[in-house]
Amino acid sequence: MIRGFLFALALGILGGVGFRAASPAADDRVPYSAASVARGKTLFLQNCQDCHGEDGKAQGSAIAVAPDLTRPEVWKYGQTDDQIFSNIRNGAGDNMPPFGPLGPGLKDAQIWDLVNFVRSIGPESKRPKS
């Protein structure tokens, strides 16, 4: 049974690889701005607050143990804009689900809005100048 499970898991991991997307093209990036942050906030409330909380601090834990998005130092899967984008679009680790084509179907521009919103609630030192 264990053997069967490991085989199944291996198949699953291999099967999953095909859904990983490459890094986004640089020209898709949405610049940091108040308008983008506002759009990102709406998307965040609609897609992210169940796990990360309304304020991004993930203080509720009924559904998932999610990281505090206001503290980049506790993030496990990278802190750069491209890494945040990829984590949202394609998922991260076993449990951060994809929100791109295989998740809620967010467009790349929307995901950049989310990246900008996440930056807006994080430390000012990591926030791009608008």
Place this chain on the structure above:
Amino acid sequence: MKKSKVSRRDFLAKSAMGAGAAAALGAVPTAAAAADSAPGMPAIRLADEFVKSHSEEPIAFEFGEKGLSGAEVFARACKAEGLAALFCCPGNYTVINSISAAGIPAFGGRIEDIMCAAADGFSRITGEVAATSGTEGPGFTNMIMSIASADRAHSPILVLASNMAMSNEDRIGGIQQMYQQPITEGIKKYGKRITIPNRVHEYAAHAFRQLKSGVPGPVHLDFASEVSGARFKDASELKDFYEKSRYRTESVAYPAAKDIATAVEMIQKAERPMIVAGQGVFFHKGWDALKRLADKNEVAVVESGPVRGHFGDEHRLSGNLAADALGSVDLVIFVGQYLMPNVGEYRFNPDVKAIRIHPVPEDLGRNWPLDLGIVSNEKAALEALADALPKRQRAAWVAELAAARKKFEDQNDEYYALGLKYSQQTGTIHPAVTGKVMADFLYRGSIPKEQTTYVQGGWTGAGYTRRWMRAYRPGQFNNAPYQFYPIGPDVGHLLGAGAAMQLGTGPQKAYQGSPVFGFTGDAGIAYSIMEFDTLTKYKIPAIMTVHNNNAWGMITAANTVRSAHMYLFQENLRYDKIAEALGARGEYVTTPDQYKAALQRAYDAAARDKVATLINVQSSRQFLTNAFPPGAQPRNIEPGVTAYSH
């Protein structure tokens, strides 16, 4: 162990002595038990007394030479109010005995909390008041999870529990004593410990006034034994002994003319208006008015809440599957949405113009900023709007809804294709496949698609099956864990639904006797599997699919190797065998074809023999991970078919 000397023939002969309702219950050994009992071992069977107890004529409680007890006075009031059913475990003896004797359908089960969930499940799909009861301390405290769940669902259930004698207050003498009312603080609409014997009828009136007026919710009464055991020679000994026509009213709030005029103006200005039709539309029977309004002015309708079907999923104006259209809505009209979402929890634009129609003013403006609040009974407001709005066509909006529905169905097909691939890879069944197979069986096979009342429980598997399961008529779909999201009482909800179908209560009348279907997880089934005894005992034809992925759904929260063991079960557990041991049928399946065949066998047994079945669908917890995208989070948004939190 003493061997049984009762043969099947003897048993049938004895049970033939029962009459009336007893015949309907069918005094025979359960099919599964009869087939499987080993030679020389006693078969699982119903006691003769069980059959006989259903053959006794109900009592019309009236004051006579002997007078009435407090419990009988209360049962009389319940009967007069049309209390639709009682789901209980022993305890509160004088009250439950009197309610049953009065002829109110009563179901005795195994676990108080699950019987409370059964009352909630019954009420949700019938719109009628159901009661639940348990013993003083332990039985009552066992109910708390399902009382809270019913409170969030705004179900009008009557929670009854016996309580200590007043003469024992503050002494902790004997056993099971506690103060109940503080424990239900915040999870009830109204509650009272009844301590003055001659006010028992008065408090029954209080209870039903709350249960049948305004916004529904649980009512909790506990009876000091001096109250239930008191005796009254005649009505003059009781305070405020009025009949229901004098202690409450059927009158409801009607919308102000100026509010309807403003709403009509806003709807006419909007290009893409949508009504969110919550459970209040169902409870106040507003579905015909809702359809008339929607059709007349081509206003879209999306359902949400604990019960669905009052608009239906296949109507051309339904937004239930039109997830991508929600963002285009320029006017949202909340009607009967008793538990308001926060902005963002529903996929509308946060700046969307909003109207809310609610039976009482106190909640208007909560959580979601309003452009117009209307105090009105839901049906009255929908009728007023349907009358006042002109005929109008919104071709672009209707086309957008249709395109969004197609996109949703296409994504379902994508998930199914992925799930089928994953199922073949692992030798287990992905929940997207479970949902598709179940939906094909219920809606695209030989069963009329409107027939089957469905209970959606579970957590991780439900993320997929909700996408597939449909509602075509009022009260067809119970979103069991709605909002409070208790894991586990799903068999209770199935029992409640099955009882409603057996009795043909409310809108279920047209499908009386039909089997009911449910879905739960392997975490959930552990809480309520013992009620397969109750399902079997009362010959309720129920079929529960168990998504068995060998773990708590929150295995995803185990963020270290060291912590994982706390989230895991033994693998490949045989819940089907437990069902068999309780006299029901069990099926264990590991492929989609096996599941399809098991559904047919289960349905045949349910329809023919009124036997319940548990189908144990072996799945894998790995489907929750990103190794099998989309993992635990398929594209689910609210409101609509995938809603569970509001």
